[in-house]
Amino acid sequence: MNTADCYAVIFTSTLSRSVAGYAEEADAIEALARQQPGFLGFESVRDESLGISISYWRSEADIRAWRHNSRHQLAQKRGRQQWYQNYHIRICRVERDYQFQQESD
């Protein structure tokens, strides 16, 4: 995924103790995000204490449209009511990127 000159949304979160339904909803929302205009990519990792998810977008307008998607807004509301102890969202402009790939043996 080439992401120079694009936008990244960094979402870091800690879950509450009420995680029933969370994994299924996260999968559904990821699938929906992948269909949005301007979606470029998604990376996500979670351990016991912290989750970091990053989505990449062509423009800030695309991020805004996704943020206001009605199905996504339902998920955000449920997230605040039930699943998340806390979260932090950062909207970032990707200024430069570098890649390294090991040569095969």
Next chain:
Amino acid sequence: MNTADCYAVIFTSTLSRSVAGYAEEADAIEALARQQPGFLGFESVRDESLGISISYWRSEADIRAWRHNSRHQLAQKRGRQQWYQNYHIRICRVERDYQFQQESD
């Protein structure tokens, strides 16, 4: 950590099969990063397939200085030779940020 109007370095990586010494070196480099001018914060999660680490900095000049730190450069070299199958570094400007914190029960 308030990070509006700062810079984020997103480091996503996949490890090779040769991870001897990696965890100790990652801890040492994180401790060194925390002492650098302009360092604002660090978040990191790894699962079996992917690692995402994000460091936050006051300015691009601070990121450049850290990138060229001689001890850090040794670690970068060893990372390419031994530990990483691949990695992707993105230098980002944090344009906006939002936080949510669950009220205590």
